[in-house]
Amino acid sequence: MIWTLTLNPSIDHFTELEDLQPGTTNRAQRQRYLPGGKGINVSTVLKNAGIPVRTIVCLGGFTGDYIQSYLENEGYQPVVIPLDDTTRINMKIHAAEETEVNGAAPAFTEADAAAVLNTVEQIPAGDVLVLSGSLPDTLSTDFYAGIIARARNKGIQTVLDTSGEALRKGMEAGPYLxxxxxxxxxxxxxxxxxxxxxxxxxxxxxxxxxxxxxxxxxxxxxxxxxxxxxxxxxxxxxxxxxxxxxxxxxxxxxxxxxxxxxxxxxxxxxxxxxxxxxxxxxxxxxxxxxxxxxxxxxxxxxxxxxxx
Missing domain, CATH: 3.40.1190.20 (Ribokinase)
Incomplete structure (x- = not known):
């Protein structure tokens, strides 16, 4: 089984207009909303390919409720780690140029971090865990590295797709990819x-x-x-x-x-x-x-x- 972990998901609000004029009122011609986050995206592509996948996702607030409902209705069988803080909204603006405005990550408490680690501990040996996306600022930059070390001890392969110090430290922990x-x-x-x-x-x-x-x-x-x-x-x-x-x-x-x-x-x-x-x-x-x-x-x- 392949598992994906999305610590910092979002509602991605895609909006299209001919030209974006800063400082004025702009009206969208088309818009759509989808759950975002790199781990969720990986799950979507695998699901479309007919590959069994389970989606672990940290969610909070009304935006978290929307994402959980969407994933359940689409048959993802999400494993939800509840947060007190609200899941972010990202704006994806398609005009003459492509512009993105990403919302701030929710704050993670020590209890939230412990819940993530406890969930990872339940993944069976021989499975694959995909760690995707940015780390919320309230988590240590070696958080992924710690998960990778735990996974290796259990015989779980890990795939890491992130950036910055989280990538450097995670890489040094020995992921499969x-x-x-x-x-x-x-x-x-x-x-x-x-x-x-x-x-x-x-x-x-x-x-x-x-x-x-x-x-x-x-x-x-x-x-x-x-x-x-x-x-x-x-x-x-x-x-x-x-x-x-x-x-x-x-x-x-x-x-x-x-x-x-x-x-x-x-x-x-x-x-x-x-x-x-x-x-x-x-x-x-x-x-x-x-x-x-x-x-x-x-x-x-x-x-x-x-x-x-």
């Missing part, structure tokens, strides 16, 4: 990625620093995957990007879907690229059928020499 983008990986090393050489070098460095596998997504540039001893690259397909929300989460979900089907990690890498691209090329999340069509045309290259 991390899935950073260029900015996130470069930031934890205080470097920049200006091309393939730097991308491969930092991905391999992350593997050496604790992650068993590293899937580095690079937008329209070739993605990188390494297990520390071997490294592969794949060029994403060309297409019109219409949606960036959830593309990275779809990449992680595509990797997990292929892994659940018994494919080796390097093949799961291609599945991740295909799912991420399928989402980027459509409104909402890309379908398994769209991902499969994309994957047929992807070419993966194994590097002959490692970059030190």
């Amino acid at each position: 991390i899935k950073p983008n260029e900015e996130e990986l470069a930031a934890i090393y205080g470097e920049s990625i200006d091309g393939m050489t730097e991308a491969v070098r930092l991905a391999q460095r992350a593997a050496a620093d604790g992650a068993s596998h590293v899937l580095l997504s690079r937008g329209g540039d070739p993605s990188v995957f390494t297990d520390g001893s071997s490294t592969w690259t794949a060029v994403p397909p060309e297409g019109t990007v219409v949606n960036t929300v959830g593309a990275g989460d779809s990449t992680a979900a595509g990797f997990l879907a292929a892994s659940a089907a018994g494919l080796p990690p390097e093949e799961a890498f291609l599945s991740g690229i295909a799912y991420g691209s399928a989402t980027a090329f459509t409104e909402g999340f890309g379908s398994p059928e769209a991902a499969a069509a994309i994957q047929k045309n992807l070419i993966m290259t194994k590097l002959e020499e490692e970059i030190g």
Whole structure:
């Protein structure tokens, strides 16, 4: 079974208008509301692919009630950790340019943090736990690292998709997979990625620093995957990007879907690229059928020499 954990979910309010005029009243032409949060997004893509998944989510207030009701009605069978504080609302504004305004995270008490850890302890050995998204400010930056250490002791594989100190410390705790983008990986090393050489070098460095596998997504540039001893690259397909929300989460979900089907990690890498691209090329999340069509045309290259 695959489990996802979303500590900092949201209601994502998508609104569309021709042009956003700051300082004046703007009227939306279209709007929709969906539960947001990287773990929930991963759950959605896996669910659409027919992969069994359980969604652990921390929720509070009227916004939390909305998300819980939505997930239950859609058959997610969520495991809800209740919070006293209110779950945030994120604004996704599509106009001449794409603008996001993310709400503040709810405050976590010591009891809330303990409830999360207790829930993780109930996950059976041999399962997979996906840790996705930002950490609320009231949690320590080593919170994910602590979960990863506990999971390893129980024989649970972990997938980490976050940024900043939470990524650096979590990576050092030894997750099975991390899935950073260029900015996130470069930031934890205080470097920049200006091309393939730097991308491969930092991905391999992350593997050496604790992650068993590293899937580095690079937008329209070739993605990188390494297990520390071997490294592969794949060029994403060309297409019109219409949606960036959830593309990275779809990449992680595509990797997990292929892994659940018994494919080796390097093949799961291609599945991740295909799912991420399928989402980027459509409104909402890309379908398994769209991902499969994309994957047929992807070419993966194994590097002959490692970059030190």
